[in-house]
Amino acid sequence: xxxxxxxxxxxxxxxxxxxxxxxxxxxxxxxxxxxxxxxxxxxxxxxxxxxxxxxxxxxxxxxxxxxxxxxxxxxxxxxxxxxxxxxxxxxxxxxxxxxxxxxxxxxxxxxxxxxxxxxxxxxxxxxxxxxxxxxxxxxxxxxxxxxxxxxxxxxxxxxxxxxxxxxxxxxxxxxxxxxxxxxxxxxxxxxxxxxxxxxxxxxxxxxxxxxxxxxxxxxxxxxxxxxxxxxxxxxxxxxxxxxxxxxxxxxxxxxxxxxxxxxxxxxxxxxxxxxxxxxxxxxxx
Amino acid sequence: xxxxxxxxxxxxxxxxxxxxxxxxxxxxxxxxxxxxxxxxxxxxxxxxxxxxxxxxxxxxxxxxxxxxxxxxxxxxxxxxxxxxxxxxxxxxxxxxxxxxxxxxxxxxxxxxxxxxxxxxxxxxxxxxxxxxxxxxxxxxxxxxxxxxxxxxxxxxxxxxxxxxxxxxxxxxxxxxxxxxxxxxxxxxxxxxxxxxxxxxxxxxxxxxxxxxxxxxxxxxxxxxxxxxxxxxxxxxxxxxxxxxxxxxxxxxxxxxxxxxxxxxxxxxxxxxxxxxxxxxxxxxxxxxxxxxxxxxxxxxxxxxxxxxxxxxxxxxxxxxxxxxxxxxxxxxxxxxxxxxxxxxxxxxxxxxxxxxxxxxxxxxxxxxx
Numbered sequence: 001x002x003x004x005x006x007x008x009x010x011x012x013x014x015x016x017x018x019x020x021x022x023x024x025x026x027x028x029x030x031x032x033x034x035x036x037x038x039x040x041x042x043x044x045x046x047x048x049x050x051x052x053x054x055x056x057x058x059x060x061x062x063x064x065x066x067x068x069x070x071x072x073x074x075x076x077x078x079x080x081x082x083x084x085x086x087x088x089x090x091x092x093x094x095x096x097x098x099x100x101x102x103x104x105x106x107x108x109x110x111x112x113x114x115x116x117x118x119x120x121x122x123x124x125x126x127x128x129x130x131x132x133x134x135x136x137x138x139x140x141x142x143x144x145x146x147x148x149x150x151x152x153x154x155x156x157x158x159x160x161x162x163x164x165x166x167x168x169x170x171x172x173x174x175x176x177x178x179x180x181x182x183x184x185x186x187x188x189x190x191x192x193x194x195x196x197x198x199x200x201x202x203x204x205x206x207x208x209x210x211x212x213x214x215x216x217x218x219x220x221x222x223x224x225x226x227x228x229x230x231x232x233x234x235x236x237x238x239x240x241x242x243x244x245x246x247x248x249x250x251x252x253x254x255x256x257x258x259x260x261x262x263x264x265x266x267x268x269x270x271x272x273x274x275x276x277x278x279x280x281x282x283x284x285x
Numbered sequence: 286x287x288x289x290x291x292x293x294x295x296x297x298x299x300x301x302x303x304x305x306x307x308x309x310x311x312x313x314x315x316x317x318x319x320x321x322x323x324x325x326x327x328x329x330x331x332x333x334x335x336x337x338x339x340x341x342x343x344x345x346x347x348x349x350x351x352x353x354x355x356x357x358x359x360x361x362x363x364x365x366x367x368x369x370x371x372x373x374x375x376x377x378x379x380x381x382x383x384x385x386x387x388x389x390x391x392x393x394x395x396x397x398x399x400x401x402x403x404x405x406x407x408x409x410x411x412x413x414x415x416x417x418x419x420x421x422x423x424x425x426x427x428x429x430x431x432x433x434x435x436x437x438x439x440x441x442x443x444x445x446x447x448x449x450x451x452x453x454x455x456x457x458x459x460x461x462x463x464x465x466x467x468x469x470x471x472x473x474x475x476x477x478x479x480x481x482x483x484x485x486x487x488x489x490x491x492x493x494x495x496x497x498x499x500x501x502x503x504x505x506x507x508x509x510x511x512x513x514x515x516x517x518x519x520x521x522x523x524x525x526x527x528x529x530x531x532x533x534x535x536x537x538x539x540x541x542x543x544x545x546x547x548x549x550x551x552x553x554x555x556x557x558x559x560x561x562x563x564x565x566x567x568x569x570x571x572x573x574x575x576x577x578x579x580x581x582x583x584x585x586x587x588x589x590x591x592x593x594x595x596x597x598x599x600x601x602x603x604x605x606x607x608x609x610x611x612x613x614x615x616x617x618x619x620x621x622x623x624x625x626x627x628x629x630x631x632x633x634x635x636x637x638x639x640x641x642x643x644x645x646x647x648x649x650x651x652x653x654x
Contacts, residue, residue, distance in 0.1 A: 023589060075491065075494065076494050076495070098558070098559075099491040100491060101462055101489050101491045101492035101495075102387055102462075102464055102489050102491070102492075103459060103462055103489065103492065104492075105392075106387075106392060106393060106394070106421050107421060109392050109421075110392070110393070110420075110421035110422050111422075114422055125559065137559075137588060138588075139587070139588045139589075139618070141618075141619070152535070153535065154533060154534065154535025154536065155533045155535065155536075155559040156531070156532050156533030156535065156536040156559055156586040156588075157533060157535030157536040157538075157539050158535070159586050159588070159617075160536055160539065160586055160617075160639060163586075163617070164638075180534060180535065182387055182389050182464075183387065183389060183392045184392075207535070209534070209535050209538060210538070212389045212390075213389070213390060214389070214390065217390060233539070235534075235535045235536075235538035235539045235542065236538040236541075236542070237542045237545070238538075238541045238542050238544075238545040238551070239538055239541065239554075240521075240523060243521045243554075244519070244521075245519070245521060245534055245537070245538050245554060245556070246519040246533070246534025246535075246537055246538070246554075246556035246558070247534040247535070248491070249389070250534050250535075250538070275542070275546060276539065276542055276543045276546050276639070276640060276643075277539045277543070277639060278543075278638060278639055278640045
């Protein structure tokens with residue numbers, strides 16, 4: 001099994017002719033993803049790493065049967081590109097693009113939800129199901145096939161934790177980086193629900209950070225709906241209030257969004273909470 | 286990006302929201318006439334101006350100049366007043382609260398309204414605040430404004446004005462890419478007019494590419510923050526002595542947390558974003574050296590670039606700035622050993638994992654004290 005991406009994923013990469021698109025199209029293929037098409041308006045007929053490039057997502061879907069898209073298009077054109085993918089019938093859109101205006105995120109997410117399309121991101125590292133497929137920029141070398149489902153707001157911190165899990169000879173079913181922006185297409189609860197239903201996933205790791213209330217909401221959801229063991233880490237335990245810690249959403253504003261509040265809520269839901277990321281594998285053991 | 290009150294009110298006026306007549310000056314002699322009795326208001330991007338003596342009345346031209354002179358230059362909780370807004374004084378009958386902002390959980394815009402205006406909304410009990418989300422698919426409709434006005438229990442004349450202001454405020458937020466527009470107080474005057482007594486607007490800095498007119502606005506940044514901003518590096522000054530450089534917000538915060546476990550304290554949070562670009566690592570090292578930490582902890586989880594390439598960039602920065610303080614470096618990824626050897630030969634302290642790096646850096650920082 002695994003969730004959201006697997007061996008049935010047929011990927012189109014929007015913005016494939018840029019540096020990131022070129023590099024990661026190759027890396028995704030090496031991971032085992034079926035990368036069937038790229039899109040760059042005006043570059044139809046070209047190839048990138050042997051992958052055919054089309055003018056539009058519509059063409060890519062018609063000619064290759066693509067069902068998933070990975071968006072590298074820079075922020076000013078990202079809303080257009082994502083809505084184009086949704087309109088063309090793509091089922092899952094992974095938005096890597098960072099610095100997307102929050103109004104655009106709200107627009108994209110509302111359209112996607114009304115059409116039943118899964119959007120992951122923006123500003124996320126993507127999603128990987130080891131042995132099956134990867135959509136995004138997560139480094140290939142850190143993964144190991146297994147039964148732990150990982151969901152995280154972070155990028156490199158996810159790599160750190162996945163790597164620590166793999167080094168201990170445990171592996172992942174699927175790892176989803178949902179992104180740390182204020183408005184994201186997929187949140188913790190969306191992913192938790194899928195992990196609970198997924199036969200391959202036996203345990204779940206949740207990586208959150210200060211700001212917002214999505215970890216508290218996840219804790220409430222876990223309490224009522226998740227029977228699989230959950231281990232969590234919340235970044236920013238020592239972050240000062242009122243400072244934006246890198247991510248747009250990572251800020252303790254007016255006493256809300258603290259790590260303490262999140263850790264407490266998760267512990268109350270029966271989740272084992274790690275103090276530092278390298279403790280996560282111990283708590284899984 | 287937060288706008289000063291005078292700028293926020295300009296934007297509100299542009300969108301048809303009533304604001305008091307007024308003008309902004311940076312010197313008392315720029316005041317030539319008054320629109321009537323005024324309030325003189327310090328233009329700083331921090332709350333609590335009134336209590337700090339940053340808002341005062343003036344009735345005559347001479348008065349206004351004197352008051353302006355006393356407020357200009359005033360330090361309000363670390364922010365120096367460079368401009369004052371002179372605004373026709375309102376005859377206040379009632380003060381309301383109205384704002385629109387982002388609801389992260391609902392992934393939509395949301396109106397907040399309260400009949401208890403003029404005080405910090407955080408101190409208003411929750412049952413006295415209306416939360417009214419705007420479904421992005423439906424968009425703003427007049428019923429939203431009617432709902433807000435009815436919660437505020439207004440006379441029909443004022444209800445109409447508030448409904449109109451709700452529509453305009455929503456339009457403003459969408460068109461200007463604001464992530465917050467707040468009117469507190471929203472004043473009902475004794476002659477029945479509804480006017481924005483104060484105005485706070487925060488523009489989404491990610492949307493500035495389509496709002497060129499905002500980019501030239503002055504910001505209150507320290508020289509190092511300014512530099513970090515041009516390099517697209519997140520820089521936060523903290524009160525410890527370890528300078529932390531890492532790539533990615535979560536990883537940088539996790540590095541801070543790990544240091545704390547070993548008794549160390551971070552003095553600088555420097556997040557490169559999720560990149561391992563050697564040039565960016567190098568410029569981060571250069572920037573960090575200017576922040577004068579006692580120890581530097583570099584934690585890079587590589588995705589694309591090879592570790593030895595990143596290490597070379599670090600060495601170049603050390604050479605260029607003659608950095609002599611202890612540097613603990615952990616660079617994870619391809620060619621890890623080669624990178625580590627390079628760093629070790631240059632006198633740095635290489636570490637394998639995050640915990641080890643945090644422990645070494647903490648030990649070094651305590652040694653220095």
